[in-house]
Amino acid sequence: MNDLIQQTVILGGGFTGLFTAIHLSRSNYPRSVILIDREERFRFKPLLYEYFSGQMEEPEVMPRFEELLDGSGVTFVQDAVQTIDLHQNRVTLASGTSCPYSNLVLALGSVTGYFGVEGAKENALPFREGKDAIALDQRLRECLIQAMQTPDREERRKLLTVVIIGGGPTGVELAATLADLLPPWYEAMGGQPQEIRVVLLNRGAEILKGDINDPLRDTAYEELQNRAVKVELLTEAQATAVRPDSLDYEQGDKVETLPAATIVWTAGTSTHPLIKDLPIAEEKRDRKGRPLVKPTLQLLEFPDVFAGGDCAAVEDQSLPPTAQVAHQQGDAIASNLQALAKGREPKPADVNIRGTLMKLGLEEAAANISNQVEVDGEIGHLIRQGTYMNILPTPLRDLKLTAKWFTEEVYQQYLEPKVTGKTAKVVAGAVVGTLIARKLLKALGDENKK
DSSP states (O other): OOTTOOEEEEEOOSHHHHHHHHHHHTTTOSSEEEEEESSSBOOOGGGHHHHHHTSSOHHHHSOBHHHHTTTSSOEEEEOOEEEEETTTTEEEETTSOEEEOSEEEEOOOEEEOOTTOBTHHHHSEEOSSHHHHHHHHHHHHHHHHHHHTOOOHHHHHHHTEEEEEOOSHHHHHHHHHHHHHHHHHHHHTTOOGGGOEEEEEOSSSSTTTTSTTGGGHHHHHHHHHSSSSOEEEEOSEEEEEEETTEEEEEETTEEEEEEOSEEEEOSOEEEOHHHHTSSOOGGGBOTTSOBEEOTTSBBSSOTTEEEOGGGOEETTOOOOOOHHHHHHHHHHHHHHHHHHHTTOOOOOOOOOOOEEEEEOSTTOEEEEETTTEEEEHHHHHHHHHHHHHHHSSSHHHHHHHHHHHIIIIIIIIIISSOOOHHHHHHHHHHHHHHHHHHHHHHHTTGGGOO
16 A cells, blocks of 8 residues: 555445544544445434424435534535445446545445345335435335225235334334324325325344343334224244235244235344455354454454444444444544544544333434433423434534424424423423433433543
8 A cells, every 4th residue: 555645535425434534534644534424414314204294304404414414514415335445445436436545444335135035125115224214205205105995805905014124123113104004195185094004014022122222112003003993913924925915924923914015124134245355354244144243343354444334343342233332333433533633543442332212103212321211202202302312413403403302392292382282291301301412412422522
């Protein structure tokens, strides 16, 4: 590598990549920084449900990278990564551009994993990106319109059935959202809202099993039944084939077919192909094929390369693939890059998981604080909204969105109307929720700024 090149290249603009870039820009980092992502917009995945349901707009949930990085000194390049050469310290892009680096940050995330299920990739809709939310919205609206024009009862039932495959957090949150959202949509068209059917299919006996949101399982079960239409749970059921208008699944000793015009796949992820292709031995990867990194988040054999988020696994640690982990790792990587640039030793990343948040309906959510306090319902919704809006990049953006959220969600709904017992309780809860949210925010990043 050319010793004169002092350039840090960040691959991937998710939480880890973007927050690495932002923290470097705020710390007088002496080297040039390039952030590369194939999309023009950052995808704030925890709030994708709000975008899908119309509660938040595209610029709020998916701001443009150029807007977020304006004036930061970070160069944003919209392009797809073609190859990564760890031996030559060089990244090649689909456009043919070659980017040499002195330090590299791998933050490419994961990809949807279909695990060989027949027709899943071709016929099921994923739910990971903004474009996925748009595609799902279009499919559902088309089905509702067709259902209104269909006299045949069985055909209408198929059009009004949505199946979500995967009982992890995405599947549970999406099922709860759709079970609140679709009935009023259909009723507004003149249909019978009780005809809407939302089915959640889970391979295991319990939803959220082994997930960080495991403590919220009982609340999730209860809330899935309390939506505008109840969410039907199919447990210990394994998808075997996804067809354009039906799902085959195995439950017990039987293979069943469930007619459904809309099938959404949230059943898991796979390691990014570019990460799989890295020259890293199998024994230096985890069971998912992700490269192992030191506690400092450096690759074992390539100390000039950092990796975080969904595309890496920390040695002797088990960290969930969540926004709060990726956010803190971005902060830690930036600190260690700064240390290397100044001739200091990098420090282990101190990732603190102090709580979890789940959306369980349009205006309801659950928050688990340090496995000690659980808050749900409308107050849980306020905590979740406040927490995530405050983690959105750049202080100016935080200020604008938090002010808008307070005006629309708290003042207009609870303070402006005549005060009642319920109103007083909710407002008090919102105040408490704000305090809890601040503690969560500290866990989501502040404690790494030592």
